[in-house]
Amino acid sequence: AALKTEVATYQLEARFMRALSYWHALDMFENPPFVTEDDGIGSFFPEQTNPNDLFNYIESELLAIEGEMVAAQQNEYGRADQGAAWMLLAKLYLNAEVYTGNAKNTEAVTYSKKVIDAGYTLEPNYAHLFMADNHNSNEIICVEPNTGMFEEGKTNLKTYQNIKWVKAQAEKLPLNDNIFDFYTISYGLRNVSDINKSLSEAFRVLKPGG
Numbered sequence: 001a002a003l004k005t006e007v008a009t010y011q012l013e014a015r016f017m018r019a020l021s022y023w024h025a026l027d028m029f030e031n032p033p034f035v036t037e038d039d040g041i042g043s044f045f046p047e048q049t050n051p052n053d054l055f056n057y058i059e060s061e062l063l064a065i066e067g068e069m070v071a072a073q074q075n076e077y078g079r080a081d082q083g084a085a086w087m088l089l090a091k092l093y094l095n096a097e098v099y100t101g102n103a104k105n106t107e108a109v110t111y112s113k114k115v116i117d118a119g120y121t122l123e124p125n126y127a128h129l130f131m132a133d134n135h136n137s138n139e140i141i142c143v144e145p146n147t148g149m150f151e152e153g154k155t156n157l158k159t160y161q162n163i164k165w166v167k168a169q170a171e172k173l174p175l176n177d178n179i180f181d182f183y184t185i186s187y188g189l190r191n192v193s194d195i196n197k198s199l200s201e202a203f204r205v206l207k208p209g210g
Contacts, residue, residue, distance in 0.1 A: 008068075009069075009070060012065045012068055012069050013069070013079060013080045015061055015064075015065050016061075016062070016065060016069070016080045016084060016085055016088070017080065018061070019058045019061045019062050019088065020088055022034075022054060022057065022058050023058050023088060023091070023092060025054070026051060026054045026055060026058065026099060027095070027099075030050075030051045030054075030099075031048045031049055031050050031051060031054070032048065032049065032054070033045075033046040033047065033048055033049075034046060034047065034048065034049035034053075034054065034057075036057075051099045051100060052099075052100050054099075055092070055096065055099045055100050058088075058092060059089070059092060062085050062088060062089050062092070063089075065085060066082055066085040066086065066089070067082075069081055069082045069084075069085055070082065072086070072115075072118035072119070072120075073118060073119060073120070082118075083114075083115055083118050083120065086111045086114040086115050086118070087111070087115050089107070089111040090108050090111035090112040090114075090115065093105070093107040093108035093111060094108040096108075140163050140164070141163070141164045141165075141166055141175070141180075142157075142163055142164070142165050142166070143166045143167075143168050143170065143173060144165070144166075144167060145167065145168060145169045145170075147167070150165065150167050153165070169192075169193075170185065170192050170197075170198040170201060170202070171192060171193060171194050171197040171198050171201060172197075172201065173201045173204075173205055175205050176205070177204050177205065178204075178205070178206070178207050178208065179205055179207065180205050180206050180207060180210055181206075181207055181210050182206075182210060183202045183205065183206050183210065185198075185202070
C-alpha cells in the first residue's frame with residue numbers, strides 16, 4: 001500500500017512537470033508540438049497545437065492534480081507540491097489574456113493568495129540571496145558563454161561581491177568535480193548544443209545529493 005501511494009505521488013509530480021514544460025512552451029512559442037499518453041508509442045511527427053487548446057490542457061491538468069498533491073511545504077526539497085501547482089496556475093491565469101484573449105485576473109488573484117497563505121516568504125533584502133551564508137553556500141558562480149550577456153550580468157549584479165563569473169559553455173565547465181550544493185540553468189537547455197553533455201557536466205560538478 002505504501003509503495004502504491006508513493007508511485008501515485010510521483011505520477012502526480014510527473015504530470016505537474018509536464019504541465020510546467022507545456023506552460024514554458026506556451027509562453028515562449030504558443031503552438032508547440034503536442035503529445036500525451038493518449039498518443040501511440042513509436043516514431044512520428046506530432047501535430048502542433050494552438051494557444052487556446054494548450055492553455056485549456058495545462059489548466060485542466062493542474063486543476064485535476066492540485067487537490068491530490070503533497071500539501072504545500074510538506075514535500076522534500078526539490079519536489080513539487082500543492083504550492084508549486086498553485087503558483088503555476090497563478091502564472092497561467094495572469095497571462096491568460098495574452099494566451100487566449102480572455103482575462104482570468106480573478107483566478108490569478110485566487111491562486112496567488114493560496115501561495116501567500118501557505119506561509120511562503122520572500123527574502124526582504126534581495127542582496128541576501130547572494131551572500132556567502134546563503135543556505136551555507138560559500139559562493140555563487142555564474143557561467144555564461146555569450147560575451148554580451150556575460151558583461152551585462154556582471155554589470156547588473158556588480159554590487160553582489162561574492163559572485164564569481166566564469167565565461168564558459170555548459171557542455172564543458174572549467175570547474176572541479178563535486179563542489180556545488182545547487183545547480184540551476186535558467187531557460188538554458190533550449191540553447192545548449194548538446195543537452196546530454198550539459199546534464200553530464202551538471203551532475204559532475206554537483207556534490208553527491210546536490
